[in-house]
Amino acid sequence: MASKGAILIAGGAGYIGSHCSKAVADAGFLPVCYDNLATGHRSFVQWGPLVVGDVADSIKVATTIQKYDVRAVMHFAASSAVGESVADPQAYYLNNVAGTLGLLQGMRAAGCDRLVFSSTGAVYGNAGREPIPESAAGPTVNPYGRSKYMIEQILADYRAAYGFASIALRYFNACGADSSAVIGEMREPETHLIPRALMALQGHVGDFAIFGADYDTPDGTAVRDYIHVDDLAVAHIAALDRLLQGQPGGVYNLGTGTGYSVKEIVDAIHRETGEAVPVVMRERRAGDPAILVADPAHAERELGFKAQHSDLPNIIRSAWAWHQKAHPRRG
Ligand SMILES: NC(=O)c1ccc[n+]([C@@H]2O[C@H](COP(=O)([O-])OP(=O)(O)OC[C@H]3O[C@@H](n4cnc5c(N)ncnc54)[C@H](O)[C@@H]3O)[C@@H](O)[C@H]2O)c1
Missing domain, CATH: 3.90.25.10 (UDP-galactose 4-epimerase, domain 1)
Structure with missing residues (x-):
């Protein structure tokens, strides 16, 4: 095992999750990928073990956390096509909101209470201002953005009630690929x-x-606002470090x-x-x-x-x- 312990990467077989897995390994941790392979790729899991499972399966989440003695979770697992969420909101609320509740239930059952969450610039809807500060979230314009904003609010409630620490990172448009060209964006169908x-x-x-x-x-x-996936990975390690140092968490834009x-x-x-x-x-x-x-000042500070x-x-x-x-x- 890597010397700094294991990090569960929910959705680690996907585009951003695989790049962050590489960064987690580079930072001295063992990235344990937990993914149902709905849109992810086995070939993207290169820096640690793959557990094929659904985040909604709280028992499997808890078992995996215990097996690897996981210190914190990064949560990328979601459905994330805006147009699809407008056409089929139920699928989005089930996979994103109910799925995240399963993950959180499994984490708490296993005694793990540190989470880095993939949120999105879609929580801002038509913000009508530029650049957008974190305080402008709320009036979302599609079910995808709403599902992510609901999860942020659930995480705030968990922080207040259970002392569950979380950092929500609101990425704007993720893009680019690792310089090795071994991992990158690959969806079917590709909408980005x-x-x-x-x-x-x-x-x-x-x-x-x-x-x-x-x-x-x-x-x-x-x-x-286009942000390179390597930059997202750097920000995830910074967020992970804060949580492991015992900070309660918060919400940050990731953009340029x-x-x-x-x-x-x-x-x-x-x-x-x-x-x-x-x-x-x-x-x-x-x-x-x-x-x-994005207004990137809060993450910088x-x-x-x-x-x-x-x-x-x-x-x-x-x-x-x-x-x-x-x-x-x-x-
Ligand atoms: N790509 C972007 O520009 C962007 C921008 C803002 C936020 N995000 C968020 O970042 C995260 C990762 O996005 P991505 O572009 O890498 O997408 P992706 O589809 O490549 O990765 C998502 C991964 O999660 C897995 N997954 C989905 N539902 C699951 C479930 N119920 N249980 C277990 N695994 C599941 C998929 O198989 C896939 O490997 C998502 O949460 C997305 O909403 C992405």
């Missing part, structure tokens, strides 16, 4: 902007659509404070790959706010975290290296 655009270049998706060019933004397309429009991302992909993404224009999607840009890997060229080059290795060009 950068991987879908790169897959369009490779001939793996029929078209690449921009949803909405009539937003109240400088070029009419939606604006987001800079927004890019969809068109700006498509142009950057053209610059970095030398190829033009074949774009089609479509109507806005239900549940998509116009602008989401209290976690000592500042994004270092999130410049657009690094994001796109690392994602492109992963895609070229993971699923080479068709035709």
Whole structure:
């Protein structure tokens, strides 16, 4: 066993969970992946054991925590496609909210009371201001964001009632890939902007659509804050350290404070790959706010975290290296 003990990584076979597992191992812990493989990949579990299980299964969670003497949990396991959550909210509340309650029940039964939780910029809905401070959360505009905000509130109640320590990290748009190109973004179907655009270049998706060019933004397309997954991993280790030092926790944005429009991302992909993404224009999607840009000051002040890997060229080059290795060009 790694000298600093075991960390349970719920959802560790997914995109962000696998990158954080690598960082957890690099920091001297044993990452124990707990994943039902709904959207995750066995091949992404490289730095510790894989336990195939559902977070809703509180008994299996408790047994796993006891078996590995887990010190804290990182919780990435969720359904996270905004459009899907609008079409099927029940599936989202069941997997995200009820699933998290199962995880928490299992943790408490096993005597583990430290959690780093994957929240999201979707808790802000149409915040109508930029950059967005943590205090602006609440008026969510889709079931996915609501499910995550509900979990944050559950965690605050657990902190008050049981002394259960948790840090909720509200990521804005995660992107990029590990420099080894062994892990990266891989979903079926792929709905995220950068991987879908790169897959369009490779001939793996029929078209690449921009949803909405009539937003109240400088070029009419939606604006987001893009944060490299390596930066997210650094922030997770900082949060874990705080919890292990006995801090009660809190809620933090993880973003850069800079927004890019969809068109700006498509142009950057053209610059970095030398190829033009074949774009089609479509109507806005239900549940998509116009602008989401983080105020990163609170995480910088209290976690000592500042994004270092999130410049657009690094994001796109690392994602492109992963895609070229993971699923080479068709035709
Ligand atoms: N990707 C982003 O831009 C982004 C932004 C904000 C927040 N998040 C959050 O970060 C987390 C990770 O996102 P991701 O992009 O890596 O997604 P992902 O789909 O790649 O990873 C999720 C992992 O959780 C597993 N999982 C899902 N439900 C489970 C369950 N009930 N029991 C056990 N395992 C389960 C999946 O198999 C998968 O391995 C999610 O909670 C997501 O809501 C992601």
